[in-house]
Amino acid sequence: MIFVEFLIKRILQGLVIVAITSFVIFTLLRVIPGDPVRLIVGGMAPDNVVEEVAAKMGLRDPILVQYGRYMGNLVTGDMGQSYLRPKSGMIATGGEYVDPTKSDMAEVWDLILERVPLTLQLAATALVFALLVSLPIGIAGGLRSEGWPARIAFGIQSLFVSIPNFWLAIILILFLSVKWHLIPALGYKGFAYVILPAIVLAVEISPFIIRTLTTSLAEVMQSYFIDEAKVRGLPRRRIVFGHALRNASVPLINLLGIQLSTLIGGVLVVEYIFDYPGLGHLTVVSVVGRDFPVIQGIAITISAVFVFINILVDLVAYMIDPRVEL
């Protein structure tokens, strides 16, 4: 029963968060100078045409009216249509007149759905890479918190956290892709194109994993039940992998919830650099083009994912260690 209560409470809270996020983004887009209509009709168009199109698109109504209309549509599953992208998939180039009120513009929802699997694939690969590197380092550092493994963990952590992701991306592209032709980069034509961006993301995530794992494992190794397991004569391997790691993994899972915004930020930048056609790439391009409906749709999707993963994190932490409060 606690379970159901928890789920209902968190989902309701989540809906409020998503509503707030969407309202903040919605308002910001309209308050901050920069008129999308100007971009749509082109710089040469006379002012009265701009106003006409803007009125037709409903952009001159009070913000609350616009927001109400938007949320009304959203409830029915309609996120609106892109200002810039026609259904065919080609982006309208500057100055070329495309009437955004017509129905041949791409549905925001379709644009997002198309890209979600690619972004998930990238994030999952990066997470696997990060764990492959940081689990051995973190475990070694946590088990010998005074010796050289801990110092190595400390050094790697300080170094990795100091490498700017976009710079690392460029250097990797230059050497591995352009000079030595080892791994393809830029664009997406199959799984090989995930590897480089995933490495960059993994370097960004792993310091946090190493750090949390070393601290929490070192702490767990000090606790009574580990001493007791030693007294019981359990082999060290079993103590570490069967008992200590399980307990040390709760902070690790919580970390995922805390670091999620960093991860999303990283995905965004990395996708943009590698021209990887995921959600992050779509975000940057849409902001530059002031494609309001797409930006709003992405913000709502991401905050919903945010909420969902945080609920999931709490549930998993609870399953590993039922003492954790829900």
Place this chain on the structure above:
Amino acid sequence: MSDVAQITPTAPVAAENEGQSTVTMRILKTAWRSKAFQFGFWIFVILVVTSLILPLVSPVSATKMAIREKFLPPLFMGEGWSWIHPLGTDQLGRDMLMRCMVGLRYSLMIGIITVVLMFIVGCGLGLLAGFKGKWWDTIIMRITDAQLSLPMIILAITILGISKPSVASIIVVLGLSGWPLYARVARSAAVTEREKEYVRGLRVVGAGDWRILLLYAAPNILPPIAFVAVLDIARMMIFESILGFLGLGIQPPTPSFGSIIADARKYLINAWWIATSPGVFLAVALTAINLMGASLEKARNTVYAGAR
């Protein structure tokens, strides 16, 4: 972000007012004893001093173009290098060393100012919420929750992408992303502090809330949080360079690491040094700061564990 979240906000037993300065000193001394801290510290000092002085005394300019001297390689790295441009020149013949120095200045300045602001605003509101309780607490903490659950990067890109970025707006956007964590930590520390003997004593003597908070409680609560804030300077510097890379940071012709690297992508194959050197400078500066920050954090944890 976990850097701040992982603070254990309980003040050490020894840290009652007059004992505080010694605890702070002890933490600094413990940190100073580690090689990692010294290493980071000296690199940091060297970088700061050269970035402040070199552009003042050198006749070479960071923004002056000299088309005839474009794409000069760094020392010993190919044809046409010269001692005047030890790190080579960029596509417009501007000196890379000077551009890196000025970029480093801006990066450090924005990082430090942002963290100071985040610290003041976040800790101020957190102390207020924790110390005053009641509706202060409710309102401030609800705002904090809301802020923490917004994906900040999207907000930042939206704000800076649609308006014209300036140093001030960059600092505000970066600061927005960080203050709530400070508010949370400061609040929970204030809640524990409020119940302590000396605070009650001060109340009995007749000291008001504000007086206790500013003169007695804050000096106890803030130093431990400040030690960890050092790590955030590095985080903010990275964030700033990312914004610059996306074209949302300090605008050209003022050099900033992010925008230099973004421009240099076009010349990557023939002039690799333009993209490389700013990244190396940034990474070295960040490593120095991170080494100091992580050592301070470690030292604080050791000292506090000893005090318990």
